[in-house]
Amino acid sequence: MKKKLYYFLKKYEPLFTKGGRFEQMAPAYNAFYTFLFTPEYTTQKGAHIRSAVDLKRVMIIVVMALIPALIFGIWNTGHQYYIQAVEAGLEQNVTWLDEFLLGLKKVLPLIIVSYVVGLGIEFYFAIKRGHEVNEGYLVTGMLIPLIMPVEIPLWILAVSVAFAVIFGKEVFGGTGMNIVNPALVARAFAFFAYPSTMSGNQVWVPFADKYDAISGETILGMLAQGKQVPWSWWDMFVGTIPGSVGETSFLMIMSGALLLLFTKVGSWRIMIPGFLGGIFMGLLFNLWGANALMQFPWWQHLLVGGFAFGIVFMATDPVTAAQTRLGKIIYGFLIGMFAILIRVLNPAYPEGMMLAILLMNVVAPTIDYFVVEANVKKRMKRKLKLNKQTA
Amino acid sequence: MISLSSFVENIIQEHSMKIRVKRGLNLNLKGKSKPVSDPFPSPSRYAVKPIDFVGIAPRLEVGEGDHVNAGDVLFYSKYQPQIKFTSPVSGKVKEIVRGRRRVILRVVIEADETISYKSFNPVADNADTILNTLLESGIFSFIKQRPYDIVPNPEEKPKAIYVRGYDSSPLAPDYDFALKGEEAMLQKGLDLISKLTDGKVYTIVKDGVQTLFHNLKNTELIEVSGPHPAANPSVAISRTHPIVQGERLWVVDPWTLVFIGRLFENGQLDLTKKVAFAGGVFKEPKYYKLIAGAYLKDGLSPLLKQTQDIRIISGGPLTGTNITEDGFIGLEDNVVTVLKEGKEARLFGWLPFIGTSRKTVYRLNFDWFSNKEMDLDTSLHGEERAFVMTEEMEEVFPFDIFPAHLLKAVLTEDVDNMERLGILEVVPEDFALIDYISSSKIEAQHIIRKGLNQMMVEIG
Numbered sequence: 001m002k003k004k005l006y007y008f009l010k011k012y013e014p015l016f017t018k019g020g021r022f023e024q025m026a027p028a029y030n031a032f033y034t035f036l037f038t039p040e041y042t043t044q045k046g047a048h049i050r051s052a053v054d055l056k057r058v059m060i061i062v063v064m065a066l067i068p069a070l071i072f073g074i075w076n077t078g079h080q081y082y083i084q085a086v087e088a089g090l091e092q093n094v095t096w097l098d099e100f101l102l103g104l105k106k107v108l109p110l111i112i113v114s115y116v117v118g119l120g121i122e123f124y125f126a127i128k129r130g131h132e133v134n135e136g137y138l139v140t141g142m143l144i145p146l147i148m149p150v151e152i153p154l155w156i157l158a159v160s161v162a163f164a165v166i167f168g169k170e171v172f173g174g175t176g177m178n179i180v181n182p183a184l185v186a187r188a189f190a191f192f193a194y195p196s197t198m199s200g201n202q203v204w205v206p207f208a209d210k211y212d213a214i215s216g217e218t219i220l221g222m223l224a225q226g227k228q229v230p231w232s233w234w235d236m237f238v239g240t241i242p243g244s245v246g247e248t249s250f251l252m253i254m255s256g257a258l259l260l261l262f263t264k265v266g267s268w269r270i271m272i273p274g275f276l277g278g279i280f281m282g283l284l285f286n287l288w289g290a291n292a293l294m295q296f297p298w299w300q301h302l303l304v305g306g307f308a309f310g311i312v313f314m315a316t317d318p319v320t321a322a323q324t325r326l327g328k329i330i331y332g333f334l335i336g337m338f339a340i341l342i343r344v345l346n347p348a349y350p351e352g353m354m355l356a357i358l359l360m361n362v363v364a365p366t367i368d369y370f371v372v373e374a375n376v377k378k379r380m381k382r383k384l385k386l387n388k389q390t391a
Numbered sequence: 392m393i394s395l396s397s398f399v400e401n402i403i404q405e406h407s408m409k410i411r412v413k414r415g416l417n418l419n420l421k422g423k424s425k426p427v428s429d430p431f432p433s434p435s436r437y438a439v440k441p442i443d444f445v446g447i448a449p450r451l452e453v454g455e456g457d458h459v460n461a462g463d464v465l466f467y468s469k470y471q472p473q474i475k476f477t478s479p480v481s482g483k484v485k486e487i488v489r490g491r492r493r494v495i496l497r498v499v500i501e502a503d504e505t506i507s508y509k510s511f512n513p514v515a516d517n518a519d520t521i522l523n524t525l526l527e528s529g530i531f532s533f534i535k536q537r538p539y540d541i542v543p544n545p546e547e548k549p550k551a552i553y554v555r556g557y558d559s560s561p562l563a564p565d566y567d568f569a570l571k572g573e574e575a576m577l578q579k580g581l582d583l584i585s586k587l588t589d590g591k592v593y594t595i596v597k598d599g600v601q602t603l604f605h606n607l608k609n610t611e612l613i614e615v616s617g618p619h620p621a622a623n624p625s626v627a628i629s630r631t632h633p634i635v636q637g638e639r640l641w642v643v644d645p646w647t648l649v650f651i652g653r654l655f656e657n658g659q660l661d662l663t664k665k666v667a668f669a670g671g672v673f674k675e676p677k678y679y680k681l682i683a684g685a686y687l688k689d690g691l692s693p694l695l696k697q698t699q700d701i702r703i704i705s706g707g708p709l710t711g712t713n714i715t716e717d718g719f720i721g722l723e724d725n726v727v728t729v730l731k732e733g734k735e736a737r738l739f740g741w742l743p744f745i746g747t748s749r750k751t752v753y754r755l756n757f758d759w760f761s762n763k764e765m766d767l768d769t770s771l772h773g774e775e776r777a778f779v780m781t782e783e784m785e786e787v788f789p790f791d792i793f794p795a796h797l798l799k800a801v802l803t804e805d806v807d808n809m810e811r812l813g814i815l816e817v818v819p820e821d822f823a824l825i826d827y828i829s830s831s832k833i834e835a836q837h838i839i840r841k842g843l844n845q846m847m848v849e850i851g
Binding site: 006319 | 734735736741752754769771773782785792795796812830835
């Protein structure tokens with residue numbers, strides 16, 4: 001079977017190599033081929049032996065880390081609708097399977113649209129530029145549906161994805177060259193271009209716009225309006241609260257975080273200072289305590305909204321984060337701080353994670369600059385000292 | 392009463408320093424050479440390869456058909472005619488092989504049955520006469536200058552000299568075994584070379600292991616511990632004498648000191664040494680005694696499990712040169728590695744936690760807890776990509792330098808920034824592990840070599 005598949009692919013390879021009929025389509029063929037088989041390339045220069053880790057393996061770990069949050073998010077999407085629907089008498093005798101299936105019906109189209117549109121554009125650029133299709137979108141394509149409200153219209157999602165891939169990534173030269181996290185570009189685009197589909201109390205729970213009885217307000221939205229929060233900390237921890245598809249369950253996000261940290265694919269130098277920054281800011285506001293958001297306990301700030309999801313999966317994106325070890329620690333800490341700061345002090349918008357990460361993405365090169373310059377200064381001092389001795 | 396040996400030990404301890412390296416990676420490869428040595432079945436041909444010496448433009452002194460003695464000049468450096476390259480054996484110049492644009496790839500010598508030596512009359516009076524003898528005999532070209540990792544400029548005095556008494560790279564030779572019996576010549580070479588610097592001669596040794604280097608006089612020991620690249624001279628240099636632009640340091644390997652000792656003892660250029668033969672393809676990896684530059688292919692075949700789909704490397708698996716084609720061991724290499732060529736296409740090779748186990752900085756396989764021997768082939772295991780996972784580089788890079796930033800400065804040919812970011816303090820071998828672990832399959836050693844070459848041209 002394996003051999004047959006291999007020879008089948010090899011049979012058509014000449015069509016895509018130089019001089020072949022579909023020469024231009026080579027990146028598409030290669031992407032498909034290398035998905036099935038590792039290419040038989042051997043080392044040509046430098047070290048003769050190489051580790052078995054390539055970007056495909058690294059990216060697939062991140063996708064694996066997202067799966068618990070994804071599966072829980074699918075179930076929770078249905079669950080949020082049915083608990084309210086049953087209460088209002090719209091539905092009866094609901095099992096967890098019904099909840100999961102409804103969630104699947106709602107979330108699966110988001111994932112499909114994200115991958116089809118995003119990968120389509122990636123393939124187009126790869127073929128146009130004659131370079132290989134990069135693995136980066138495997139992760140971005142999964143992140144985007146997880147940070148969107150479930151009721152976002154599919155066409156808005158498609159437009160956001162297209163905007164993110166083209167203007168968030170490809171204009172800079174593709175994976176590895178982008179300044180800001182492309183998944184967040186998609187969210188920010190949708191948020192500023194179509195604000196009514198990205199906030200308020202009608203988008204976070206399925207059919208909330210259809211039935212008056214179903215309300216989809218997030219915890220942060222309620223706090224911003226000074227309302228009483230009906231959920232316990234346990235709900236927030238497990239994730240049975242309304243919110244973007246993948247962001248609600250602290251528990252599931254943390255199990256993904258453990259995988260990232262254990263495999264060393266995710267950087268603890270960003271995650272841990274990130275949480276510490278959030279705790280620090282939360283404590284400060286608790287001491288101040290001027291309104292409901294400020295009084296909200298610091299440790300519950302970590303459980304609600306996109307905080308945990310952002311720190312674990314978005315801030316740790318190695319391309320847009322700071323590149324130096326010390327820089328990463330500063331970068332992570334500031335993201336945590338700014339997320340809570342924006343969340344509490346910005347009256348127009350009760351969630352700060354997206355803006356905090358986008359802001360720090362832009363600042364990250366500056367942090368690195370100062371860290372690297374400190375290192376350079378040491379070196380230049382040695383040079384100066386030597387020149388003085390010899391002079 | 393204090394015994395003499397403990398007295399000596401005290402002195403040695405006073406005159407040694409310790410370096411502990413934390414960042415790095417030890418690769419436990421299959422096919423380590425056993426401490427047994429045999430003579431290598433006598434090769435009929437030898438070669439000197441100008442391309443092994445970075446930055447040397449060779450001018451030939453001999454033509455095809457000429458007869459040379461061991462120690463006769465084959466070619467010299469066009470820009471520094473004092474730097475000479477000599478024949479390791481006596482015989483007829485069989486062929487001068489040229490590559491593209493008529494670059495001289497190698498000068499091949501058909502060896503005589505018994506070697507006749509050119510006789511040098513070495514005078515070890517002062518630094519000048521020693522230096523001249525080294526230049527005449529060609530041994531000088533075995534010395535490496537920092538920065539740049541090239542043959543030094545003989546007119547510049549080094550501030551210090553570093554001897555590689557320990558090699559931490561995978562499948563590296565154990566010098567304590569290989570040099571047994573050569574202690575006297577080693578000491579003699581050390582005494583002589585120490586006259587060429589006003590500074591110290593440091594010897595890098597493994598911490599906690601008593602070796603023949605511990606008995607050497609006239610040198611300061613640097614005891615290193617930790618994972619590879621702990622024993623790279625750059626590590627010791629960065630901790631003792633960080634290089635600044637304009638400074639010159641020398642690095643020598645212990646066999647070069649032995650050759651110097653023999654030269655001044657017998658007046659002959661005798662490049663006989665014990666070379667480690669290592670790698671999973673050998674039936675029985677061990678040491679072989681041979682003369683530098685020997686043709687290996689004929690003698691190698693019976694020692695191997697397979698002769699097809701293999702790669703013969705002069706040097707270690709991380710830094711060596713592919714000699715599958717020409718078959719001559721490089722003059723300066725102390726190990727010959729033979730690996731399988733990795734031509735297998737694996738189905739769904741990107742799946743983590745299954746398939747090939749190759750230790751790296753990530754835990755993507757069930758090998759982080761075991762340290763079992765790995766039989767690695769030459770597969771690249773992926774394709775080249777842009778820089779993405781830049782933090783991985785620092786995991787195996789024990790210098791106060793930002794490797795990703797430095798590599799990017801080289802790629803953008805930004806000479807000013809290269810120097811500011813510390814390129815003078817490193818050589819390609821320090822980036823060998825970055826080659827190995829890189830998930831974007833970045834050719835870091837190649838990039839750094841290019842950067843150093845550019846620095847040489849533009850700054851010097």
